Amino acid sequence: MPVGAEPLHNRIALLRVERGISRRDLATALGVHYQTVGYLERGEYSPSLVLALQIAEFFDVPVEAVFSRRPFPPLGS
Amino acid sequence: MPVGAEPLHNRIALLRVERGISRRDLATALGVHYQTVGYLERGEYSPSLVLALQIAEFFDVPVEAVFSRRPFPPLGS
DNA sequence: ACGATATGTAGTAGGTCTACTACATTGATC
């Protein structure tokens, strides 16, 4: 996580579990290391823009639906 | 630009000129160095996701309207 | 109990992004 920056929230784990796929499967589909997906889901750091675009494209949602600088509502959007 | 990666296209310069503001003004509004805006407009590298979200928010458009992995149509969207 | 799958943690290494300074170039204006 960047030191002086507010954290970035994401719904990767939610979208992934919703699709019923593992981190390894998602990582393979994205062409990244499976640990990278873990880091992202845990919010240990923010992805590059290119990776964020790939993730949004994979889930077929806009980038803003996966990543936000403000927390996502807990349930029932 | 990443070596093995296809370049990322962006419309920052277009949106900025449309608003009639300079790079320095945009950089100040985004809280980044003015040279950083220049690097981004020239496509010398892709921004972080956080910066991309700030840029899209500043122009009040979705991220996909500013950044794309495929070229933008030349004119008249 | 065993093996396979999924996830978390720890560490190194290398490339990318951003900040920053300095100087060059171009165009407009005086």
Place this chain on the structure above:
DNA sequence: GATCAATGTAGTAGACCTACTACATATCGT
């Protein structure tokens, strides 16, 4: 011609992102 604003180029430095390996833990099914 001189000055100013806007932009481009060159360079260093540090933080961040991603790859990768290895090991630990937990759960599930056999």
